[in-house]
Amino acid sequence: MFIIKNTIVEKFKLYKDKIIEYIKFNIIGTANFIVAQIFYLTLYLVFKIDYLIAYTITSIISISASYYLNSKFTFKEQKFSLKKYLLSF
Numbered sequence: 001m002f003i004i005k006n007t008i009v010e011k012f013k014l015y016k017d018k019i020i021e022y023i024k025f026n027i028i029g030t031a032n033f034i035v036a037q038i039f040y041l042t043l044y045l046v047f048k049i050d051y052l053i054a055y056t057i058t059s060i061i062s063i064s065a066s067y068y069l070n071s072k073f074t075f076k077e078q079k080f081s082l083k084k085y086l087l088s089f
Helices: 001-045 053-073 082-085
Strands: none
Touching: 001 053
């Protein structure tokens, strides 16, 4: 039993950074999904924008926000360049 427990602790220490990165990635993804749904429903139901246009606007904003947040907080990219990001499309 001690050997198994010790092995699990060693594996956790070995992959600690990747596990934390994975958790951050999922938190940002979940938050982004919730905000995108609220934004879409607001555009569609409150402002009566056509559903395709509302979805397109929401998708562009959601993808951009997700990329930025993951670059900045999850993967800790040192120099985030908006110009470089926009030119990558």
